[in-house]
Amino acid sequence: MDDSLREAIFRGVEREPLARTLGMELVELAEGFSAVEMTYVPETMDNLFGRAHGGAIFSLIDEAFETVCQTCGGVTVALNVNVTYVASPESGARLRAEAREISSTKRTASYDIRVSDREGRLVATCQALAYRTGKPLPFL
Amino acid sequence: MDDSLREAIFRGVEREPLARTLGMELVELAEGFSAVEMTYVPETMDNLFGRAHGGAIFSLIDEAFETVCQTCGGVTVALNVNVTYVASPESGARLRAEAREISSTKRTASYDIRVSDREGRLVATCQALAYRTGKPLPFL
Amino acid sequence: MDDSLREAIFRGVEREPLARTLGMELVELAEGFSAVEMTYVPETMDNLFGRAHGGAIFSLIDEAFETVCQTCGGVTVALNVNVTYVASPESGARLRAEAREISSTKRTASYDIRVSDREGRLVATCQALAYRTGKPLPFL
Amino acid sequence: MDDSLREAIFRGVEREPLARTLGMELVELAEGFSAVEMTYVPETMDNLFGRAHGGAIFSLIDEAFETVCQTCGGVTVALNVNVTYVASPESGARLRAEAREISSTKRTASYDIRVSDREGRLVATCQALAYRTGKPLPFL
Numbered sequence: 290m291d292d293s294l295r296e297a298i299f300r301g302v303e304r305e306p307l308a309r310t311l312g313m314e315l316v317e318l319a320e321g322f323s324a325v326e327m328t329y330v331p332e333t334m335d336n337l338f339g340r341a342h343g344g345a346i347f348s349l350i351d352e353a354f355e356t357v358c359q360t361c362g363g364v365t366v367a368l369n370v371n372v373t374y375v376a377s378p379e380s381g382a383r384l385r386a387e388a389r390e391i392s393s394t395k396r397t398a399s400y401d402i403r404v405s406d407r408e409g410r411l412v413a414t415c416q417a418l419a420y421r422t423g424k425p426l427p428f429l
Numbered sequence: 430m431d432d433s434l435r436e437a438i439f440r441g442v443e444r445e446p447l448a449r450t451l452g453m454e455l456v457e458l459a460e461g462f463s464a465v466e467m468t469y470v471p472e473t474m475d476n477l478f479g480r481a482h483g484g485a486i487f488s489l490i491d492e493a494f495e496t497v498c499q500t501c502g503g504v505t506v507a508l509n510v511n512v513t514y515v516a517s518p519e520s521g522a523r524l525r526a527e528a529r530e531i532s533s534t535k536r537t538a539s540y541d542i543r544v545s546d547r548e549g550r551l552v553a554t555c556q557a558l559a560y561r562t563g564k565p566l567p568f569l
Numbered sequence: 570m571d572d573s574l575r576e577a578i579f580r581g582v583e584r585e586p587l588a589r590t591l592g593m594e595l596v597e598l599a600e601g602f603s604a605v606e607m608t609y610v611p612e613t614m615d616n617l618f619g620r621a622h623g624g625a626i627f628s629l630i631d632e633a634f635e636t637v638c639q640t641c642g643g644v645t646v647a648l649n650v651n652v653t654y655v656a657s658p659e660s661g662a663r664l665r666a667e668a669r670e671i672s673s674t675k676r677t678a679s680y681d682i683r684v685s686d687r688e689g690r691l692v693a694t695c696q697a698l699a700y701r702t703g704k705p706l707p708f709l
Numbered sequence: 710m711d712d713s714l715r716e717a718i719f720r721g722v723e724r725e726p727l728a729r730t731l732g733m734e735l736v737e738l739a740e741g742f743s744a745v746e747m748t749y750v751p752e753t754m755d756n757l758f759g760r761a762h763g764g765a766i767f768s769l770i771d772e773a774f775e776t777v778c779q780t781c782g783g784v785t786v787a788l789n790v791n792v793t794y795v796a797s798p799e800s801g802a803r804l805r806a807e808a809r810e811i812s813s814t815k816r817t818a819s820y821d822i823r824v825s826d827r828e829g830r831l832v833a834t835c836q837a838l839a840y841r842t843g844k845p846l847p848f849l
Contacts, residue, residue, distance in 0.1 A: 298477070301477045302477065305475065305476060305477055305482075306471065306472055306473050306474055306475040306476075306482070307473065307474050307475060307476060307482035307484055307485055309473075310450065310451075310473045310474070311450075311484070331446065332446055333446050333447065333449075333450045334446055334447050334450070335445065335446040335447060336445060336446075336447060336495055337438075337441045337442070337445055337495060337496075337499070337568065338504065338567065342445075342446070342447035342488070342491065342492075342495075343487075343488075343491040343494070343495070343507050343510065344447055344451070344484065344487055344488025344489075344490075344491040344492065345447055345488070347483075347484055347487040347488070347491065347510075348482070348483075348484025348485070348487070348488065349484075350484075351482065351483040351484040351487065352482075352484065354483070355476055355477060355482075355483070356477075359477070364478065366514070367483050367514050368513065368514060368648065368649070368677060368698060369511070369512065369513045369514070369648070369649045369651075369698050369793075370483065370487075370511070370512045370514075371509070371510070371511045371512075371649075371651060371791040371836055372509065372510045372511075372512075373508065373509045373789075373812075373819045373836060373838050374506070374507050374508060374509070374510075375811075375812040375814070375819065376812075376814070391795075391823075391831070391834050392793075392795040392796075392831050392834065394795070394796070396700070397648065397700070399793045399795065399834055401821070401834075403811075411811070411812050414811050414812065414819055414821075414836065415836075416791055416793060416834065416835075416836040418648060418649050418698070418793050420676070420677070427478065428477065508788065508789070508817060508838060509653075509788070509789045509791075509838050511651035511696055511789075511791060513649075513672075513679045513696060513698050515671075515672040515674070515679065516672075516674070531655075531683075531691070531694050532653075532655040532656075532691050532694065534655070534656070536840070537788060537840070539653045539655065539694055541681070541694075543671075551671070551672050554671050554672065554679055554681075554696065555696075556651055556653060556694065556695075556696040558653050558788060558789050558838070560816070560817070560840075578757075581757045582757070585755065585756060585757055585762075586751065586752055586753050586754055586755040586756075586762070587753065587754050587755065587756060587762035587764055587765055589753075590730065590731075590753045590754070591730075591764070611726065612726055613726050613727065613729075613730045614726055614727050614730070615725065615726040615727065616725060616726075616727060616775055617718075617721045617722065617725055617775060617776075617779070617848065618784065618847065622725075622726070622727035622768070622771065622772075622775075623767075623768075623771040623774070623775070623787050623790065624727055624731070624764065624767055624768025624769075624770075624771040624772065625727055625768070627763075627764055627767040627768070627771065627790070628762070628763075628764025628765070628767070628768065629764075630764075631762065631763040631764040631767065632762075632764065634763070635756055635757060635762075635763070636757075639757070644758065646794075647763050647794050648793065648794060649791070649792065649793045649794070650763065650767075650791070650792045650794075651789070651790070651791045651792075652789065652790045652791075652792075653788065653789045654786075654787050654788060654789070654790075707758065708757065
């Protein structure tokens, strides 16, 4: 992945609406790898039971998915995401989602994505599948 | 589902942090059925490409999942969620997620959840699996 | 779906190796719909616990998936399959998998597939995603 | 995992009906890890297009899932399996599925399962979720 692509994705996430809404931050990016972090803020992210809403955890997963997908340099869109919830994070926890490319063909790519807290406790695991459109990234 | 349970879930969603953050609204609830709506607001929900972020769409799905799960009257938690994205919604679209119980055993329950816009265009489909803890709902 | 396509798929399944190995039979086929049946034979299909092996039940699901996919008239291949097991069938049960198209775009299609026994008891549910290659069916 | 459990699972697979039907062989087993192999035999495993049927590949995945699940020493049953197909194996290929435990709680466990050929080419990836019944293994 060349530097201009890397920079463009970092800058894109800084301006990205949902990333700003939930405080998601891209922290690492390499070809086939991405790490995104978010602090679990109960006041804006809780569910009915005072635990982290699945939608908040999933958004972090999806941000890692979206960014790792683009490291190939062309627009790649989500087809399918399968999430298994393992444990609820503690209030205020800094959560980190790491996405790794598992396979890549001309048209599709699959990823393994895991969310954990600073102590390495696993929160959720994900298997994700994307479609490569072949179009160039619009923000490059 | 008795009225007090129904009212408690409606009131819970009104106060629920992530539901407020994203403007999600519970609109229908019956035993084994739930419908939740949200307006897709690009300024707070977009992704890198100016389309609705998967995390925003998923949050709506998860809200329907969470609410339908509780219609059995005991705490039921998400185990696994499988989402297939079908089409991007248009800016400002009013999105509706409908969750229907497909199966229910003593310990687990599975649901079919679909997101569509007001014109009935399908945005995403989901198969979700939950675990019944057997504990009473804390907010009843 | 025209008659020659329909006949070709029926004839194809009659000769299909895995369908013969497990005794799977295509029983209904229409555009976007397929039904496949199989008798659960413990002597060839059981798992370690004397119940139907997940692989046998999944094969029936996948046969419905494979046949419904082709009703569009071009080669369509499986990308992702998500199965939730609901209940174990009884020995000797006649199992039926029904696949219905949920969405279809130029490149992908998604399906809902359910397996049940003759009494209508649900055995497994499935959400499946396929990729349309655009190539004509080779056996037409 | 003690030796008697390990031996019991190996012996169980040797007698297991579907494993015999498809020629699946348990080759490695440790706490939280299992490897199962199968030769892809077109004459009994092909689909409509002369490629390996998804049901055959899935059966191998499910055998790895089933065996890794029991290494905890109690009956553990499949709840959900999510499979992404990456590439078709070549005729006669020796396929190997490796299952690794990703997380484990009192009631559930999740696994990462991958199928590849002898050259290490990835055929399919899987995320699987199981429920621990708490019952002792019947064949011990």
